[in-house]
Amino acid sequence: MKFLLTFLFVFTLFLSNGGREFQKSFPTETYNEVLDRAPEYYLLEWKSGTRLLKKKADLFIEVDSFNAQEVAAMINENEDPVLYASDIATPVCADGECKLMHIRLYWTLLGEYAGFDTYPELPLTKHDHDEFQKADYEKLHKLLTDDKSVLKRRKLDQLVEKPIMRNVNGVDALSGATVAEVKESVVSGALYSCYVAWHLAHGNIRDKIKAYTLSILNTDMLMGMLYSKNTSYQLFALKEMDPSQFIEHHSQLVHIFKTAVPLVRSIMAKELPDKYQNSPDLQKPFWEAFSEIDIGSRSLLLRHLESAPPFVTDIVSTRLGALTKNQITVFLEFLSPKKHTPELLKNLRSFADSESEAYSYLVKNYLEEQEQ
Amino acid sequence: MHPFRFRKLLLLSFVLHFCMVYGQEILIEAESFDDPGGWVIDPQFEQQMGSPYLLAHGMGQPVQNAKTKITLDTAGGYHIWVRTKNWVPGKWKAPGRFQLKVGGTFIGKTLGLRSGWGWEYVDSVLVTSREIDLELVDLTGFNGRVDAIYFSTVKKEPPASLKKLAEWRKSIKAEPNEPPRTESYDLVVVGGGIAGCAASIAAAEQGLRVALIHDRPFLGGNASEEIRVHTLGIYGNFERILKKLDTEHYPNGSVDAKLDQKKRDDNVKSYENIALFLNHRAYEAKAEGDTIQYVDARHTSTGERIRFVAPRFVDSTGDGWIGYWAGAEFSYGRESVDTYGEDWAEHGELWSPKEPDNAVMGSSVLWGSKKTDREHVFPEVPWAMPVAKRYAKVAGEWQWEFSRPDLHQIHDAEEIRDHMLRAIYGAFYNAKQDTANANRKLEWVSYLVGKRESRRLVGDHIFTFKDAKEGRKFPDGVVIETRDVDIHYQTVLEDEENPDFISEALFYKTPEYYIPYRSLYSRNIANLFMAGRNFSCSHAGLGGPRVMRTTGQMGAAVGLAAALCKKYNVGPREIYTGYLNEYLALIEEQKFEKIPETKR
Numbered sequence: 001m002k003f004l005l006t007f008l009f010v011f012t013l014f015l016s017n018g019g020r021e022f023q024k025s026f027p028t029e030t031y032n033e034v035l036d037r038a039p040e041y042y043l044l045e046w047k048s049g050t051r052l053l054k055k056k057a058d059l060f061i062e063v064d065s066f067n068a069q070e071v072a073a074m075i076n077e078n079e080d081p082v083l084y085a086s087d088i089a090t091p092v093c094a095d096g097e098c099k100l101m102h103i104r105l106y107w108t109l110l111g112e113y114a115g116f117d118t119y120p121e122l123p124l125t126k127h128d129h130d131e132f133q134k135a136d137y138e139k140l141h142k143l144l145t146d147d148k149s150v151l152k153r154r155k156l157d158q159l160v161e162k163p164i165m166r167n168v169n170g171v172d173a174l175s176g177a178t179v180a181e182v183k184e185s186v187v188s189g190a191l192y193s194c195y196v197a198w199h200l201a202h203g204n205i206r207d208k209i210k211a212y213t214l215s216i217l218n219t220d221m222l223m224g225m226l227y228s229k230n231t232s233y234q235l236f237a238l239k240e241m242d243p244s245q246f247i248e249h250h251s252q253l254v255h256i257f258k259t260a261v262p263l264v265r266s267i268m269a270k271e272l273p274d275k276y277q278n279s280p281d282l283q284k285p286f287w288e289a290f291s292e293i294d295i296g297s298r299s300l301l302l303r304h305l306e307s308a309p310p311f312v313t314d315i316v317s318t319r320l321g322a323l324t325k326n327q328i329t330v331f332l333e334f335l336s337p338k339k340h341t342p343e344l345l346k347n348l349r350s351f352a353d354s355e356s357e358a359y360s361y362l363v364k365n366y367l368e369e370q371e372q
Numbered sequence: 373m374h375p376f377r378f379r380k381l382l383l384l385s386f387v388l389h390f391c392m393v394y395g396q397e398i399l400i401e402a403e404s405f406d407d408p409g410g411w412v413i414d415p416q417f418e419q420q421m422g423s424p425y426l427l428a429h430g431m432g433q434p435v436q437n438a439k440t441k442i443t444l445d446t447a448g449g450y451h452i453w454v455r456t457k458n459w460v461p462g463k464w465k466a467p468g469r470f471q472l473k474v475g476g477t478f479i480g481k482t483l484g485l486r487s488g489w490g491w492e493y494v495d496s497v498l499v500t501s502r503e504i505d506l507e508l509v510d511l512t513g514f515n516g517r518v519d520a521i522y523f524s525t526v527k528k529e530p531p532a533s534l535k536k537l538a539e540w541r542k543s544i545k546a547e548p549n550e551p552p553r554t555e556s557y558d559l560v561v562v563g564g565g566i567a568g569c570a571a572s573i574a575a576a577e578q579g580l581r582v583a584l585i586h587d588r589p590f591l592g593g594n595a596s597e598e599i600r601v602h603t604l605g606i607y608g609n610f611e612r613i614l615k616k617l618d619t620e621h622y623p624n625g626s627v628d629a630k631l632d633q634k635k636r637d638d639n640v641k642s643y644e645n646i647a648l649f650l651n652h653r654a655y656e657a658k659a660e661g662d663t664i665q666y667v668d669a670r671h672t673s674t675g676e677r678i679r680f681v682a683p684r685f686v687d688s689t690g691d692g693w694i695g696y697w698a699g700a701e702f703s704y705g706r707e708s709v710d711t712y713g714e715d716w717a718e719h720g721e722l723w724s725p726k727e728p729d730n731a732v733m734g735s736s737v738l739w740g741s742k743k744t745d746r747e748h749v750f751p752e753v754p755w756a757m758p759v760a761k762r763y764a765k766v767a768g769e770w771q772w773e774f775s776r777p778d779l780h781q782i783h784d785a786e787e788i789r790d791h792m793l794r795a796i797y798g799a800f801y802n803a804k805q806d807t808a809n810a811n812r813k814l815e816w817v818s819y820l821v822g823k824r825e826s827r828r829l830v831g832d833h834i835f836t837f838k839d840a841k842e843g844r845k846f847p848d849g850v851v852i853e854t855r856d857v858d859i860h861y862q863t864v865l866e867d868e869e870n871p872d873f874i875s876e877a878l879f880y881k882t883p884e885y886y887i888p889y890r891s892l893y894s895r896n897i898a899n900l901f902m903a904g905r906n907f908s909c910s911h912a913g914l915g916g917p918r919v920m921r922t923t924g925q926m927g928a929a930v931g932l933a934a935a936l937c938k939k940y941n942v943g944p945r946e947i948y949t950g951y952l953n954e955y956l957a958l959i960e961e962q963k964f965e966k967i968p969e970t971k972r
Binding site: 153270295324361 | 721729731776866876877
């Protein structure tokens with residue numbers, strides 16, 4: 001609370017005196033009207049030759065209690081937005097002193113943090129006036145990349161006070177661990193700048209940008225997301241695509257299944273039979289990736305054994321070494337004598353006889369029971 | 373050739389009190405050893421692998437021998453088996469190796485090598501005396517485990533499958549179904565976590581005779597000094613009771629948990645009408661129709677069994693065992709986002725899935741190390757590295773959590789615990805490669821699984837995230853909370869390079885919210901209350917009130933309801949339908965200590 005009062009007092013002084021001077025020195029209108037290189041700190045892929053132009057999108061970000069700054073769409077040659085950007089100048093105050101922080105923030109089409117640029121003449125500084133070094137900018141980028149940062153739920157004054165060790169009724173005090181986590185995630189000596197930047201990047205602008213994108217979404221934009229490596233884009237595309245697009249872009253979906261993070265893959269594993277219900281051939285590449293994918297997605301895929309095409313039994317039985325104990329059990333429970341093709345039995349026996357497989361005994365027991 | 377290799381064994385003469393003799397065979401339960409030495413009794417997985425067992429939890433230092441004396445029916449030649457398992461089968465030496473000494477002599481080979489729980493043949497011996505010493509000799513300090521030792525004159529391995537093994541155990545012990553001792557109470561509370569303790573205190577204060585059954589030597593469950601999670605949440609209507617049980621806000625895993633342990637144990641024991649059955653684990657609840665008749669429990673080391681009869685029961689086991697055995701409806705895993713309208717668009721599938729699944733919040737095993745004034749060597753742990761990979765840490769907090777879709781938090785709890793032990797030992801080994809940690813040694817590693825989520829018994833109301841988000845008011849909203857709804861997921865979901873044993877929390881800021889009394893009794897078992905994480909809720913609904921002051925509120929609320937049930941001889945549901953005003957008045961009344969008649 002003491003900090004907040006100090007902040008307000010100093011900030012009022014700042015507005016009445018030196019604020020205009022700072023604003024004047026910041027060339028927001030002329031900088032980067034054209035973006036033809038990746039932002040210096042950037043999360044998405046940047047295809048060479050990309051040239052984005054700034055276009056008004058009627059979006060504004062509140063940089064402090066008194067000011068809002070424009071957020072522009074950065075559009076490609078089809079005039080579709082690829083990014084959103086805002087040239088931000090916002091006061092950062094600490095220990096009774098305020099300075100302007102200049103940063104150009106970028107957001108994805110879904111309103112998530114995408115990266116930032118700095119201004120060579122206006123570097124970020126720490127409380128002791130030292131300029132940010134490259135490692136500091138990288139740490140800031142890492143912090144901004146974390147949309148669930150420990151800074152999210154905390155007020156600034158909570159982060160600078162010593163932890164309260166007793167958790168009193170209704171107050172969720174900070175634990176020592178949280179304080180350590182804050183220290184680890186912010187740039188040393190620049191807690192205030194980090195805090196302000198994080199809350200700008202992840203504030204309510206996110207929902208506004210997403211709503212704007214949805215209002216102009218077209219197939220090119222959606223396919224751009226499908227062919228991106230960005231997890232949120234992949235998830236969004238999977239949710240929005242119609243059944244024919246699942247067939248048309250089958251190869252890319254197989255590629256995603258093999259390379260995406262487990263969260264994306266697990267959703268695909270759940271929905272696979274629905275999407276390719278009458279197309280066993282289209283299902284096959286997914287099942288063939290069976291041993292390469294994460295354990296969780298594999299378990300979700302195994303839930304479809306009963307409705308899977310016949311070739312799946314042989315595929316799984318040749319990859320038993322990749323299965324966990326419970327997955328082997330699930331597979332054996334699914335098998336029944338009528339499903340015992342010679343090929344399957346050969347695979348099972350080979351696994352059961354292996355001395356290097358920790359769970360070969362499960363298959364051995366199963367075969368013994370079947371023979372009784 | 374004689375089938376036995378002969379060894380001369382010492383003649384001893386002590387009384388057998390724990391071995392079950394059947395003809396020429398004898399089964400010795402490891403947990404019943406006279407002196408477990410440095411081995412600890414682990415009863416957590418009895419329902420999955422068949423019995424409490426001895427665990428050599430030495431954090432890398434071989435523990436002292438467990439010792440006992442047994443009396444055989446006759447001297448002569450015996451075959452010996454131990455029931456054990458290699459807890460990390462793979463291309464390395466088994467981490468939990470041990471040997472058996474009979475009459476002071478090492479017998480047979482190194483043990484603890486087989487995959488999966490089962491019998492490992494030790495050797496054959498000639499016993500020249502009926503009374504002999506047995507010793508378990510730990511070779512590694514890395515969690516070797518022994519369930520039982522079996523001597524037989526016939527070389528026939530005991531059954532492997534759990535069902536057959538249980539029958540065989542009963543027959544060899546000549547154990548009838550009914551426990552030899554029966555006790556009757558007004559209320560039987562199973563599970564001595566914060567919820568179970570609060571239920572017991574609240575009921576006892578209203579004059580009920582309460583049995584509190586708990587499978588550990590210390591009360592508190594996840595808050596106990598054996599697991600060391602601090603209590604969170606608010607006191608709601610039950611500050612006076614909960615202050616007897618809760619913890620300071622120390623870091624999770626802190627040794628300070630011992631201070632609150634003493635407070636809690638002393639407070640519960642101060643109630644004369646709470647009969648406390650520590651080290652007793654319930655193993656059956658029998659319902660006739662929709663009414664539970666009794667709960668059977670067994671002492672975790674002596675094996676002594678007691679039948680608990682009561683008109684009403686509280687399931688505070690966390691895993692919902694009593695409800696499960698009695699046939700109560702329950703749920704497990706995540707409902708689809710549409711089931712109860714639990715969407716949070718910002719986090720989508722991580723928060724609530726489009727399709728239901730088995731994903732649940734995981735279990736933690738807390739641990740810590742300390743700096744000392746001399747160098748400590750920590751051995752290589754190749755069997756831990758596939759889990760720990762390059763992750764290096766010197767302590768664990770709540771983020772050390774494990775859940776995976778192929779693992780069930782109850783059925784696979786042992787594998788989950790063991791996975792966390794591999795993570796801990798591997799991460800500590802990695803940290804020790806840094807010379808800055810040369811003087812550091814492991815101080816404490818829990819061997820108990822601190823669970824967040826398991827079975828959720830279904831009540832007349834299923835508490836959901838929507839109830840919390842909207843701050844929905846209920847006429848019977850007896851539990852109050854302000855804590856964010858907080859759901860965890862494994863960070864490996866977002867990046868396969870992340871360790872699979874580290875979680876992240878998603879916090880949804882809510883207004884004050886309320887849990888109705890109707891979420892605290894079973895929908896289809898007429899005399900069953902529940903308090904704790906197994907109360908009636910959805911997966912996302914559990915996110916907020918799963919912390920221990922909130923579960924403590926549930927316990928206290930249930931304890932008071934049980935008192936009214938007794939007064940009117942009705943079931944839990946009737947308190948809501950017929951006596952709600954009196955119940956709410958009782959909750960108000962109990963907030964302050966009653967002034968004794970003599971001091972008025």
